[in-house]
């Protein structure tokens with residue numbers, strides 16, 4: 725039975741580079757899925773086609789029922805995977821989804837595009 729507490733949505737369509745040949749979103753999905761998968765998963769990773777922040781690849785979102793949702797851009801798949809997981813764990817453990825500033829890795833502090841209240 726799943727113990728999922730939150731989902732990291734990752735745009736799999738994000739492209740980078742002058743010719744758009746780099747696909748950081750696809751690589752990020754693979755890296756995060758490898759690290760977050762398994763029995764009793766608390767952090768689910770789900771690919772989405774576009775988060776409408778196409779000029780700031782790669783783009784992710786932290787979401788969970790009853791919590792604020794964050795949209796975060798400029799994720800560097802070669803540098804930020806560990807920090808994304810640390811931030812996701814802090815998000816999962818928070819009651820509201822709002823992660824304290826001092827708990828946010830640099831990518832989170834610099835990359836937040838929006839936060840949206842729960843329904």
Ligand code: FES
Pocket residue numbers: 735736737738739749773774775776777778779781783
């Ligand atoms: S292509 Fe990634 S946010 Fe649109």
